[in-house]
Amino acid sequence: MPNPYLPNWEYIPDGEPRVFGNRVYVYGSHDLAGSDRFCDYKLMVWSAEVHDLNNWTCHGDSFHTRIDRDHESDATWSDRELYAPDVVEKDGKYYLYAYIVGSKGCVAVSDKPEGPFKLVSPYSVSENSEQILKDGLFVDPGVLVDDDGRVYIYCGYLSSYMAEINAEKMFEILQDTYKADIIPVDEPFAFFEACSPRKVGDTYYLIYSPKIGSRLDYATSISPTGPFQYRGTIIDNGVDYPGGNNHGSICQINGQWYIFYHRMTNNTVMSRRGxxxxxxxxxxxxxxxxxxxxxxxxxSLSPYRLTSADIACVFKGGCYITERNVLERAVVNITI
Incomplete structure (x- = not known):
């Protein structure tokens, strides 16, 4: 599938790709077309067979903070928007880590990678932890299950932090494991948000969004707790394209590595497609x-298949993609 890789009517930014079994799953926020705010009150899951990345399946809603026609709320303490989740597998269970805007985030579990996910608990934090952990926000959580079974969570907005999770409970932050500024805010790191940890061989990667541009940068370490070395930029989707935030991660599928990210549409930074x-x-x-x-x-793009204008990746002079209805998207504001 060309970009965006999901159906044109779907908006899944902040994508965390994970391969479970013979399928790749994408966990992300849920935006609305032309919205004036980030994200929705629900999360959705999409997946594709690893040998057929041209056909994606929607598994429907996986978690909610508000009641709708078909679902109860999964978080009784907040009805705020859900941002940038992550999902990991541990001992045959799949754990969803969610950030709820301005509220205590939570952990939910499912027997299936597509969910739906049922609440386990809000994050549990020891009383002597740092104030940011007492607040329990855990902004944009990224989670790593290491080869030895230990579990780590990486978070942050404007500054980064990490902690170790009790691998038996999966929601309890272990005492005295908090580390601030795991990725510094100073140059060249310039941390802003969107922590996403991965382990490749013996190397630990943290993919994140820096405070300058619309980039995804990365840093590496020989330990999950750092220190991390700044390595550079993976992608900058603000080059010749309407800028905005970025959030994503790397994933190996059938031996090929990919970077998952999002880009803006509908002349707003709050309407993003994977x-x-x-x-x-x-x-x-x-x-x-x-x-x-x-x-x-x-x-490559097929010369034998119609190519829609709305997959264009270079826009200059103020033109942009907009959704006219569920089926139609046009490039508008084209000037000479």
Whole structure:
């Protein structure tokens, strides 16, 4: 599938890709077309068979903070928006980590990677932890289950932090494991938000959004608790395209590495669609920067198939993609 790789009517930013079994799952926020705010009050899950990335299946709603026609709320203490979730597998169970705006975040569990997820608990934090942990916000959580079974959570907005999770309970933050500024705010790191941890071989990666531009940068370490070395930019989707925030991660599918990210539509930074690019991880652990393209999972666009204008990846002079209805998208505001 070219970019965006999900159906045109779906808006899944902040994508965290995970391969479970023979399928790749994307967990992200849920935006609305032309919205004046970030995210929705529900989360959705999409997946594709690893050998057929042209056909994505929607598994429906997976978690809610507000009652709707078909669902009760899964978080009784807040009805705020859900931002940037992550899902990991531990001992045959799938754990969803969610950030609820301005509220205590939570952990939910399912027997299936697509959910639906049932609440386990809000995060539990020891009384002598730092104030940011007492607040229990855990902004944009990214979670790592290490090879030895230990579990770590990485979070942050304007500054980063991490802690170790009790692997038996999966929601309890272990005492005295909090570390601030796991990715510094100073240059060249310039941390802003969107922590996403991965382990490749013996190297720990933290993919994140810096405070400058519409980029995804990364840092590496030989330990899950750092220190991390700044390595550079993976993708900058603000080059010749309407800028905005970025959030995503790397994933290996059938031996090929990809960077999942999002880009803006509808002339707003609050209406984002998921995209993907092929990347390469070199023997020294570095990831050469890639351009934003229209290709998605494809190596090239087919000359025998109609190519929609709304997959264009370069816009200059103020033009932009807009949704006219569920089926139609046009490039508008084109000037000479």
């Amino acid at each position: 995209c993907v690019e092929r990347i390469e991880i070199l023997p020294d652990g570095s990831i050469p920067v890639v351009e934003m393209t229209s290709l998605g999972f494809e190596k």
